[in-house]
Amino acid sequence: MYKAPVDEIAFTLKHVAGLAEAIDRGAFGELGEDLVDAILGEAGRFASEEVAPLGDAGDRRGARLVGxxxxxxxxxxxxxxxxIAGGWNGLTAPEAxxxxxxxxxxxxxxxxxxNSGSMAFALAPTLTMGAIEALEKHGTEVLKSVFLPKMVSGEWMGTMNLTEPHAGSDLGVLKTRAExxxxxxxxxxxxxxxxxWGEHDFTDNIVHLVLARLPDAPPGTKGISLFLVPKFLVNGDxxxxxxxxxxxxxxxHKLGIHGSPTCTMIYGDGRFGAEKGAVGYLVGEENRGLACMFTMMNNARLAVGMQGVAIAEAATQKAIAYAKERRQGRAPGWSGEGMSPIIEHPDVARMLLTMKALTQGSRAIAYACAHAVDMAHFAEGEEARHWQERSSLLTPIxxxxxxxxxxxxASLGVQVHGGMGFIEETGAARYLRDARIAPIYEGTNGIQAIDLVTRKLPLSDGAHVRGFIAExxxxxxxxxxxxxxxxGETAARLDAxxxxxxxxxxxxxxxxxxxKLAEALAGxxxxxxxxxxxxxxxxxxxxxLAEAGDGKQEQRIALCRFAAENLVSETSALEDRVTNGAESLAAARSILD
Amino acid sequence: MYKAPVDEIAFTLKHVAGLAEAIDRGAFGELGEDLVDAILGEAGRFASEEVAPLGDAGDRRGARLVGxxxxxxxxxxxxxxxxIAGGWNGLTAPEAxxxxxxxxxxxxxxxxxxNSGSMAFALAPTLTMGAIEALEKHGTEVLKSVFLPKMVSGEWMGTMNLTEPHAGSDLGVLKTRAExxxxxxxxxxxxxxxxxWGEHDFTDNIVHLVLARLPDAPPGTKGISLFLVPKFLVNGDxxxxxxxxxxxxxxxHKLGIHGSPTCTMIYGDGRFGAEKGAVGYLVGEENRGLACMFTMMNNARLAVGMQGVAIAEAATQKAIAYAKERRQGRAPGWSGEGMSPIIEHPDVARMLLTMKALTQGSRAIAYACAHAVDMAHFAEGEEARHWQERSSLLTPIxxxxxxxxxxxxASLGVQVHGGMGFIEETGAARYLRDARIAPIYEGTNGIQAIDLVTRKLPLSDGAHVRGFIAExxxxxxxxxxxxxxxxGETAARLDAxxxxxxxxxxxxxxxxxxxKLAEALAGxxxxxxxxxxxxxxxxxxxxxLAEAGDGKQEQRIALCRFAAENLVSETSALEDRVTNGAESLAAARSILD
Structure with missing residues (x-):
């Protein structure tokens, strides 16, 4: 069963992603490391003891539409x-x-x-938080005063309604209409x-944010407006x-995240009364809906990245536990009695260390991105702009x-489990099924790559990315x-x-x-x-390098060396693909016709 | 819907894997290319028109144990x-x-x-064929005369009973007992x-081949015997x-291949009569059961490899079809009206070409392996030994x-489908679910790697693999x-x-x-x-290079170039991992404790 790695998470926040330094500088006001530890400890306890035990059962039963x-x-x-009673829903929300x-x-x-406990469950508040953010930035005072307090407390949940059958990545062509x-x-x-989470029984009301087009709107992305459309209208009191x-x-009916209802929503067909049309309230200006959406999209993308980290962590924990218990064959050098635990086989150890390195690396990247978001929020002027660019650059990565x-x-985790990995009751397969949506939604990873190359690299005419590489x-x-x-050879290999x-x-x-857009996008x-x-x-x-005094420095160095000497060598092939791959890709394109 | 790529398959057999040359040399007697084409055409028709239409429904419903x-x-x-009415079950079986x-x-x-039509369905005869092979090589004349004709015709199906809860990869510790x-x-x-397919309603009888241990058997793998244990005993007539x-x-309850029943079988608990014990007939000699199993294991491994090829082909076809239909955004250079088909986006084209190259490459490797199996079977003396070594070398790969x-x-196929790929009705996710067992069963791919490095490379003291590389x-x-x-740069890149x-x-x-076994196994x-x-x-x-006169040579060259210039550059990182990766792996091992 998943156990939240609170110490590792706290270490990464403080010593890798920059939290300790920011606290020392007073960037976050009164916040101290003690409070950080207390919050992480309690969030971890909730994840391990409350969420995780309901994860598998939620997957098996799934969400169901009944009447x-x-x-x-x-x-x-x-x-x-x-x-929500723990106050978790409003962690980053405005105090007002x-x-x-x-x-x-x-x-x-x-x-x-x-998310490690249950990605399907944790998705629910993720959507609410996005809705809070959009509303707080772009809603009228009246809308905010009616809806925000209950959304921040979690009494009502929020959703984001973007996609239509023919408008997925390209929202410019959506057809939902507003009068x-x-x-x-x-x-x-x-x-x-x-x-x-478009419909559910968690809360009495659900606050939908819906993209739609006014009758006189210009075509394309410049004709889209954002509306708040509650499931139940709210009286004056x-x-x-x-x-x-x-x-x-x-x-x-999905491959994974079965506990999370993925809904087709119908607006305005008159099911509940004579007069047709769902009552909506404009958020932001008419025809500026996409801009409103974009303010929350970066954070939503990072939130999906966290799902990847979360599944990787949970899958790694499960695989390590299994590999210590399961015995098969005799590994080289095994001197114990009978069969060795499979963790002793070099190939299994390689899989597990790869899982560890990818998990910890992804976590650090995501936390560093969150750090940049924070600094952009709390800093001012040129410094804020710097961090804004940093968060923009790091988000697609x-x-x-x-x-x-x-x-x-998650796939390696299934492999470590052998035949048991293919059996649903083991739970390893669920991680793979759940994980598979994350590279797709909130902009496919291919779209992230387009964003990275065409919009993020050119920030400050390339100076930002060059400065980052210098760091x-x-x-x-x-x-x-x-x-x-x-x-070991870490320094030389990382330089390369x-x-x-x-x-x-x-x-x-x-x-x-x-x-040369086609050439750039090819790689x-x-x-x-x-x-x-x-x-x-x-x-x-x-x-x-960090001297955290927790007795784990040697282990961290060893994991870094493993990554440097076993995983990172792939970069030369990737560089080659970027700089030399476009021509043969273009030449082969006609094969697909 | 899957359409068998009969022309591509015939081309690969004849011009890449060596069939045309072998036929020209008369290695297969009367067999000519016309007959090859006829057989492939009809097998392909059956796959496309009969098997594939039942694949998705079979997955949804699954096999069920009822009473x-x-x-x-x-x-x-x-x-x-x-x-079986088409005679397919006995294609390679002895004429006798x-x-x-x-x-x-x-x-x-x-x-x-x-398998492209339905991997879950095609698994059923795969097991029978393995059982036929083991029985034909090691069974007594009486056993063969009673069971083989009906197993070859497909009237009865066969199974292989190896695994026990604590004996997966390591069969030496199995506990099933024979008296x-x-x-x-x-x-x-x-x-x-x-x-x-341990139990089902396809046939009236099921012929189980079961590994078990005699009371006086030596411990470990040298004390295992093979038995034929039919579901129903067979009378003299x-x-x-x-x-x-x-x-x-x-x-x-599995991640995939839902149509294929994966059974826990109980032998000898007296459910159907007073006297306990399932009647079994010895196959081969006592305590030599594992050797009998091994004779069929290589072909079973190749058969599982074919499942990988099959899923890759089906997933590629589906993704290409979707990418041509689905329109989103405007790809660079797109001059058509409105949104471009997503296949026009370089990143999508890259995914599809990678899928094509991996599919065609895997197919060629597998067919080349089958060619070596054939040559070892039909050739004699030194030549047979050569091909025996070649098939041994190629099987784990x-x-x-x-x-x-x-x-x-299959995972790329899901990605190409975007959000639709996560919806089960689309069918892309099924390929991923089905495919995920193949790297695990019939010896995990990690075990294949141990086999390759410790048993196959040393064949003829390394001369065989060196000769192959010279080819x-x-x-x-x-x-x-x-x-x-x-x-393009294919020659230089392949030389590297x-x-x-x-x-x-x-x-x-x-x-x-x-x-230095641990070091070798690490890579x-x-x-x-x-x-x-x-x-x-x-x-x-x-x-x-092949001049097949089918007008597709330029396309084949283009796909080769794409692989050479975009995929193959990974080899330097892999070589580095083999020759330099063991030390940091060993150094990091203790992290996992």
């Missing part, structure tokens, strides 16, 4: 109410609406642990698909009024690398200067990997500048992985 | 009977028992297509798990007699590379000599990749010779993948 309402798995409603305004770093760390009413409200008509004209038509790691690590060089210099034997990253970066910046995914691999090793090195 | 018998999915029993004694190459090609009876028969007692003392206790490709390609050099020389511009393979091979041979999996990648590119090159 128009969604029944969640047994025990999940109580779980949710225990969770009952939140605690704590750094985003703490939030992603806690989210990781809840203006004389009283300043709108009526919404249309169908939305893939709406996560805050009590619930009439049922709004929307409902969940059906649930998807954190999302894609961590979610790919989630799938790869990475400082880490390898520190490794070399440390003279610690345990690092950084050189690959530099080469690929320069090539891409030049290709983008020269308008975008390879570049994204290259960046993630380098960061994995760099952050592992940073962890190895 | 002690297993109900197979609707339509599958008729499908099986149509299939009603088989057609055709080359194994044809068999694996046909198996590939049926001698005065009449020369045996009584079997014990429990077997993970028995594929060939009619079915009493129910034997065995039954299916339960079915596993074919099994592991193709099954890893099956998972990787690969001839292909790159021919590419260079061809002067075809379409090959072969050098990586040579370096890793020499290092491993030396490590094995010096008794065994990386080496196995390195070998498979090189073979993929070499066989694609061989295909590109």
């Amino acid at each position: 128009g309402t969604v029944e969640t798995p047994e025990g999940w409603r109580d779980l949710y109410h225990n969770w 609406y009952g939140g605690q305004n704590l750094p985003h770093m703490l939030h992603v760390a806690a989210m990781e642990m809840w 203006r009413c004389d009283d300043g409200t709108y009526r919404i008509f249309g169908q939305k698909i893939f709406i996560t 805050g009590s619930l009024g009439a049922r709004n004209d929307l409902f969940c038509h059906s649930l998807e 954190a999302k894609s690398f961590a979610t790919d790691a989630g799938v790869d690590v 990475l060089r400082e880490v390898t210099a520190a490794v070399a200067a440390s003279n610690r034997k345990g690092f 990997a950084i050189a690959d990253l530099e080469g690929a970066t320069a090539w891409l910046l030049s290709a983008i500048r020269d308008g 975008a995914t390879a570049y994204q992985r290259l960046f993630g691999l380098v960061l994995t090793a760099i952050y592992l090195a940073k962890g190895g | 002690g018998t297993v109900e197979t999915p609707e339509g599958w029993r008729d499908l099986y009977h149509n299939w 028992y009603g088989g057609q004694n055709l080359p194994h190459m044809l068999h694996v090609a046909a198996m590939e297509m049926w 001698r009876c005065d009449d020369g028969t045996y009584r079997i007692f014990g429990q077997k798990i993970f028995i594929t 060939g009619s079915l007699g009493a129910r034997n003392d065995l039954f299916c206790h339960s079915l596993e 074919a099994k592991s590379f193709a099954t890893d490709a099956g998972v990787d390609v 690969l050099r001839e292909v790159t020389a021919a590419v260079a000599a061809s002067n075809r511009k379409g090959f 990749a072969i050098a990586d393979l040579e370096g890793a091979t020499a290092w491993l041979l030396s490590a094995i010779r010096d008794g 065994a999996t990386a080496y196995q993948r390195l070998f498979g990648l090189v073979l993929t590119a070499i066989y694609l090159a061989k295909g590109g």
Whole structure:
């Protein structure tokens, strides 16, 4: 059973991702390490003791649509109410609406642990938090005062309604329509698909944020508006009024995250009364809906990255436990009695260490991204701009690398379990099934790569990414200067990997500048992985260099060395793919016709 | 819907894997290319038109245990009977028992297509064929005359009962027990798990081959005997007699291949009569059961490799079809109206071409392995020994590379489908679920790597593998000599990749010779993948060089170039992992404690 790695998480936040330094500098006001530890400890306890025990059962039973309402798995409603009773829903929300305004770093760390317990369950508040953010930034004071307090407390949950059957990644073509009413409200008509937690029995009301198009809107992405559309209208005194004209038509039958209802939502077909049209309230300006959405999209992408980290951690724990128990054959050098635990076989140890390194690397990248988000929020002026760029750059890497790691690590976890891994009751297969959606939703990892190469690399005309790479060089210099034997060839190998990253970066910046978009995009995914691999090793090195006094420094150095000498060598092939791969890709394209 | 790629398969058999040359030399007697084409065409028609349409429904419904018998999915029993009516079950079986004694190459090609239609369904005859092979090689004349004709025709099916809860990869510790009876028969007692198609409603009788231990057997693998244990005893006139003392206790709830019942079998608990013990007949000599099993294990491993190829092909077809239909965004260079089909996005094209290259490469490796099996069977003396070594060398590579490709390609297929890939009705997720068992059963891919490095490389003191690598050099020389511009940098890149393979091979041979087993095994999996990648590119090159006159040569050259310039560069990292990775792996091992 999953046990939240609170110490490792706290170490990574403080000593790898920058939290300790930020606290020392007073960037987060009164916040001290003691409070950080207390929050992480309690979030971890909740994840291990409350969420994780209901994860497998929730997967087996799944969410079900019964007579128009969604029944969640047994025990999940109580779980949710225990969770909001702990105040967890408002961790980063503004104090004005009952939140605690704590750094985003703490939030992603806690989210990781809840997702490890059950990704399907932890998805529910993830959506609410996104809705809170969009509403807080773009809603009118009236909307905020009516909805935000209850959404921050968790009494009501929120959703995001973007996708339609023909509008997935490309929202410009969506068809859901909004009509203006004389009283300043709108009526919404249309169908939305893939709406996560679009209907359920956790809360009395559900606050949908819906993208739709006004009759006179310009075509494409510049004609999309954002509306708040509650399941139940709210009376002047805050009590619930009439049922709004929307409902969940059906649930998807998915590969994984079975406990999470994925809904097709119908707006405005008149099911609950004579007058058709779901009552909606404009959020932000007309035709500026996509901009409103984008303000929350970066954080949503990081949140999905955390799901990758979370699954990787849980799958690694399970695989290590199994490999220590299960005995088969005799590993080389095994001197014990009878068969050796399979963890003694070098190939199994390699799988487990690969899982560890990818998990810890993804975690560090994601936390570093959250750190940048925090610094952009708390800092000012030029410093804030710097951190804004850093979070922009890291977001697609954190999302894609961590979610790919989630799938790869979960798949390795199945493999370590052998035949038992294919049996559902073991639980290893669930991690693979759950993990598989994360590289797809909130922008596929291919779309993240396009974003990274075409929008993030050119930030400050390439100066930001170059500055970041220079920072990475400082880490390898520190490794070399440390003279610690345990690092082995780490410094030399990381220097070579950084050189690959530099080469690929320069090539891409030049290709983008020269308008060679097809050539740049041909290697975008390879570049994204290259960046993630380098960061994995760099952050592992940073962890190895940190003197945390917890007796684990040698282990961290050994894991870093394993990554440097066994995983990172892939960077030269990736660099080659970026800088030399486009031509043969284009030449082979016609094969597919 | 899957359409068997009969032309591509025939091309690969004839011009890449060696069938045309072998036919020209008369190695297969009367067999001509016309007959090959006719057989492949009909096997492909059956796969596309009969098997594939029942694949998804079979997955959804799954096999069910109802009152002690297993109900197979609707339509599958008729499908099986149509299939055996076509004579497919006895394709490679001896003519003396009603088989057609055709080359194994044809068999694996046909198996590939049926597995593409439904891996869960095609598993059923796979097991029977293994049982036929073991029985034919090691059974007494009486046993053979009673059982083989009906097993060859498919009237009765066969199973293999190896695994027990504590005896998976390591069969030496199995506990099922056999007692001698005065009449020369045996009584079997014990429990077997993970028995594929151990019980079902396809046939009136089921012939179980069961590994068990005699009371006076030596411990370990030298004390295991093989028994034939029919579900129903057979009377002197060939009619079915009493129910034997065995039954299916339960079915596993699995990640994939839901249509295939995976049974826990109980032998000898007296359920059907007063006298306990399942009647078994010795196959081969007492205590030599494992040797009997091994005779069929190589072919079973290749058969599982074919499942990887099959899933990769089916997943690739589905993804290409979707990517042509689905429109999102505007790809660079897209001049059509509205959104472009996603296949126009470079990243999607890259995924699809990677899928194509891995599929075609795995197929060629597997067919080349089958060719070696055939040549070892039909040739004599030194030549037979040569081909025996070749099939031994290629088997672990074919099994592991193709099954890893099956998972990787199916996962890419899900990714190409975006959100739809996560929805079960789409069918892309089924391929991933089904594919995930293949790297595990019939010896995990880690065990294949141990076999490759410790038993196959040392064949003829390393001369065989060195000779094989020299053959690969001839292909790159021919590419260079061809002067075809379409090959791009293929020759130089493949030469570099072969050098990586040579370096890793020499290092491993030396490590094995010096008794550095742990060091060799630390890189065994990386080496196995390195070998498979090189073979993929070499066989694609061989295909590109072949003048088949089918108008597809340029496409084959382009795919080869894509593999050479985009996939093969990974070999240097793999070589590095083999020759330099062991130390940091050993140093990090204690992290896992």
